[in-house]
Amino acid sequence: MTREEERAVIERVLSGDNQAFEALVKANEKGVYNLALRMLGSAEDALDASQEAFFKAYKALGNFRGDSKFSVWLYRLTSNVCLDMLRKAGRYDETSLTGEDEEDLPLPDSRFDPQAALERGEVRRAVREGLERLDPIFRQALVLRDVSGLTYDEIGQALDLEAGTVKSRIFRARRKLAAYLMADGNIFAPEPSKNETKGGGEDA
Amino acid sequence: MRDHEYYQALMSRLLDEGLTAKEERELKEHLRSCPECAKLFSAFSNLTVSLREDMAEPPAALSRGVMDRIAADKEERPRVIHVQRPELERERSKRRSKRGWTGLAAAACLVLVIGGGAFWFLRDKKTLPLDDAAPEAAMMRAAENAAVAGTGEEEDVPEAISAEGDAADAAMPMTAEAAMATPAPSPTATPAPEPLTVMDVARRDVGTISVDNIPAFTALLEGGQVIGGAQGDWEFLFSVTYGDREISFATDENEKRLVWWDGNTPVTAAHGSLESLRNMIELSEAPLPQ
Known part of the structure; x- marks a missing residue:
């Protein structure tokens, strides 16, 4: 759906044609659902969150001014719904966040062999698991990037963050995820890494 | 010599918005000489590809549920x-x-x-x-x-x-x-x-x-x-x-x-x-x- 088509549909909904909203749902449900699925980790929760996000979008449609893409606006709502759900489920406590994650990064173990990557399905499962272990704030940035396909700028719009912060969160999310995948021996390393060296270490 | 973190940040950006020619040269050079970062780069790439490809089809109940809820919404908007x-x-x-x-x-x-x-x-x-x-x-x-x-x-x-x-x-x-x-x-x-x-x-x-x-x-x-x-x-x-x-x-x-x-x-x-x-x-x- 082009932005013009989107605008036209939105106008129709706003002028009372509620059924027209379905076109917006259809055009965006895959993106919204997958965002919610990766944020929440369960298909059932993802369905609830997606429906809630679309309903909120429907109710708040008059607030959408077209300054950003409709999808970006929608992902913002979705991502907030997901954080709310995590919060209610006690899986997210924003007061515990420092905003910066200085946890030591285990560098990859030397036994790591990219050629030994397991089957794709196994990698996916491990990545999903790793994702769930990430702090929701980092997960959110990474999922908006890699699942929703937003640019740094768009993520910044969706989350009210500077593009630099977005970039940094995504980078940190990837490092943590990679570290998890390698250290836990899930896919990239057969045994937990003992190497805690971080930046500035030896150059081989 | 820049630290590893610098190159790791480049890897992340490479996967998103790309790098300048100079940055790309720097990164390649570093990856040749640093197996640790090379492994991490491979991990970054793998997990990124995995995330981007791992898309589920939304259940049919999704749009139906939304439209039902809208239809049932009696509140005057x-x-x-x-x-x-x-x-x-x-x-x-x-x-x-x-x-x-x-x-x-x-x-x-x-x-x-x-x-x-x-x-x-x-x-x-x-x-x-x-x-x-x-x-x-x-x-x-x-x-x-x-x-x-x-x-x-x-x-x-x-x-x-x-x-x-x-x-x-x-x-x-x-x-x-x-x-x-x-x-x-x-x-x-x-x-x-x-x-x-x-x-x-x-x-x-x-x-x-x-x-x-x-x-x-x-x-x-x-x-x-x-x-x-x-x-x-x-x-x-x-x-x-x-x-x-x-x-x-x-x-x-x-x-x-x-x-x-x-x-x-x-x-x-x-x-x-x-x-x-x-x-x-x-x-x-x-x-x-x-």
């Missing part, structure tokens, strides 16, 4: 009244010449709503029933591109009804009740023993604005700011006519300032929008300039 854009644009250019705040206020005809369904009316001041006997004041409020946070709950989200085709993006949300309500009563003609303050006027005219609910007042302003501010040009302003004088307030989100005018004379100005609004409320407790 709040409406948005659009400001007549051309007038605002004209007034906007006037304001650059230090006049026109009140003109702008008069030009727009808007209704704002806060939590309990109370409303502030902005009317053409020529039609305001001013009481000549008392230093009676009428309050006018205009806002452009300002959305008002009602109770802060979802129930107040607006729907727009384009009253004017050319007014598409100057929108004010209001609750359904207010949309259908008749205009607020004119200010009661209670003689003021003390000099009136702006807030006195606001309280009287608005009814719901009182010392006790000044937070609601701020919430209203904040609501306007959050939504409008995040989305670009936003202003909030209102004017008070006091006898034959006009006191006008405005914030300019672009210029980050608040200005309080007495007629054509700027009385005070502050910087930093939200703080300014709070200051404004404090200032407003001071007697009107004599």
Whole structure:
């Protein structure tokens, strides 16, 4: 759906044609659902969150001014719904966040062999698991990037963050995820890494 | 030699927006000499590809559920009244010449709503029933591109009804009740023993604005700011006519300032929008300039 088509549909909904909203749902449900699925980790929760996000979008449609893409606006709502759900489920406590994650990064173990990557399905499962272990704030940035396909700028719009912060969160999310995948021996390393060296270490 | 973190950040960016030729050279060079980073790069690539490819099909229940919920939604949707854009644009250019705040206020005809369904009316001041006997004041409020946070709950989200085709993006949300309500009563003609303050006027005219609910007042302003501010040009302003004088307030989100005018004379100005609004409320407790 082009932005013009989107605008036209939105106008129709706003002028009372509620059924027209379905076109917006259809055009965006895959993106919204997958965002919610990766944020929440369960298909059932993802369905609830997606429906809630679309309903909120429907109710708040008059607030959408077209300054950003409709999808970006929608992902913002979705991502907030997901954080709310995590919060209610006690899986997210924003007061515990420092905003910066200085946890030591285990560098990859030397036994790591990219050629030994397991089957794709196994990698996916491990990545999903790793994702769930990430702090929701980092997960959110990474999922908006890699699942929703937003640019740094768009993520910044969706989350009210500077593009630099977005970039940094995504980078940190990837490092943590990679570290998890390698250290836990899930896919990239057969045994937990003992190497805690971080930046500035030896150059081989 | 730069540290590993620098190269790792490059890897991450490479996967997203790409690198400059120079950065790419640097990274390649480093990866050749650093097996640790090379492994991490491989891990980054793998997990990124995995994430990007791992897409599920949404269940059919999704859109059906949304549309059912919309169909079942009996709540009358709040409406948005659009400001007549051309007038605002004209007034906007006037304001650059230090006049026109009140003109702008008069030009727009808007209704704002806060939590309990109370409303502030902005009317053409020529039609305001001013009481000549008392230093009676009428309050006018205009806002452009300002959305008002009602109770802060979802129930107040607006729907727009384009009253004017050319007014598409100057929108004010209001609750359904207010949309259908008749205009607020004119200010009661209670003689003021003390000099009136702006807030006195606001309280009287608005009814719901009182010392006790000044937070609601701020919430209203904040609501306007959050939504409008995040989305670009936003202003909030209102004017008070006091006898034959006009006191006008405005914030300019672009210029980050608040200005309080007495007629054509700027009385005070502050910087930093939200703080300014709070200051404004404090200032407003001071007697009107004599």
